[in-house]
């Protein structure tokens with residue numbers, strides 16, 4: 001197939017995506033630039049999809065899973081729990097498209113929050129118009 005004509009297919013996950021999500025989560029789990037909580041998210045995401053719960057959107061390219069977003073509804077807001085784009089598909093606008101797809105998945109909601117934000121990820125959110133609105137305070141216990 002002519003790669004120039006290939007496009008991302010972005011759609012909600014179904015139980016049939018189990019194998020692809022499993023393989024994809026293995027790739028993410030080996031990416032040391034990604035925080036541990038995200039690297040381990042694959043199992044929970046697959047369980048969520050198998051149980052028929054809403055919120056997981058996938059991006060396929062040439063029948064390969066290359067991007068994933070997981071979101072839930074909390075307090076009348078859409079909360080993004082994790083987002084991951086395969087390294088060879090970054091900086092092509094794919095994560096932005098995945099975030100945008102949540103408007104169709106959860107219509108009528110007026111706010112999207114991203115809570116699982118890394119330092120690198122923060123640049124992505126800010127480029128998409130997100131602003132930091134909360135402080136998290138913590139103290140180490142000896």
Ligand SMILES: CC(C)(COP(=O)(O)OP(=O)(O)OC[C@H]1O[C@@H](n2cnc3c(N)ncnc32)[C@H](O)[C@@H]1OP(=O)(O)O)[C@@H](O)C(=O)NCCC(=O)NCCS
Pocket residue numbers: 033034035038083084085086089090091092093094095096097116117118120121122123124125127128
């Ligand atoms: C963060 C992540 C999801 C971004 O995916 P992506 O598909 O590359 O993002 P987009 O192409 O939609 O980026 C849109 C804009 O965000 C900004 N941006 C994205 N990644 C960036 C980076 N690493 N450094 C600086 N700016 C960045 C840019 O302004 C970019 O537009 P540009 O490419 O025209 O300059 C991806 O890098 C990733 O999967 N990282 C590992 C997982 C992770 O850390 N997830 C937690 C995120 S909080």
